[in-house]
Amino acid sequence: MKPSFLPVIRELARCYQAFTHYSAAHIRELGLTPPQFDVISTLGNTPGMPLCKLAEKTLITKGTLTGVLDRLENKGLLKRIVPPENRRSFIAVLTPEGEKVFKEAFPAHGAYLEKRLGKLSAEELETIRSALEKLRETF
Secondary structure (H helix, E strand, O other), X not given: OOOOOHHHHHHHHHHHHHHHHHHHHHXXXXXXXXXXXXXXXXXXXXXXXXXXHHHHHOOOOHHHHHHHHHHXXXXXXXXXXXXXXXXXXXXXXXXXXXXXXHHHHHHHHHHHHHHHHOOOOHHHHHHHHHHHHHHHHOO
16 A cells, blocks of 8 residues: 555655746746746845855755856856955855846746746635645655
8 A cells, every 4th residue: 555645745746847847948938047047036136145145045056056157157147256354255246237137037937927826816825835834844
C-alpha cells in the first residue's frame, strides 16, 4: 500500500512544473531568463545588496548567481560595486537601464500571472498559501 503523502508530492511537483513552464515562457518573451528576472525583481527599488544577501533572497544557488550576474552586467543591466568599508565583497546594483527593465518587466509579469491566479478567489489563494507554508515548515 502506498503512503498517503505520495499523491501530495506528485501533485506538488506537477504544480511546480506547470507554474514554471507558464512563467518562464513569458519571462523569455521579456528578453530574460528566469534567474535573470529573479535577480532584477529582487534588486528593483533597492539601493543594491551584497551578493550573499542576494543569494539568500533569490531562488538561485551561489554557484549559479555569479554567471547570472555576469550576463546581466554584459547586458548593461547590473553593476558590481566594491563597498569602501569591505573591499573583499561586492554589492550588486541595477543600472538605470536595469531599473527601466524592472519597472517594465515586473508589473508586466505580475499581470501575466494574474491571468491564471486571478481565477482563484481570495479565500482559495489564502488556503493554498497557508497549506504551502505548512508543508514547507514540515521540512
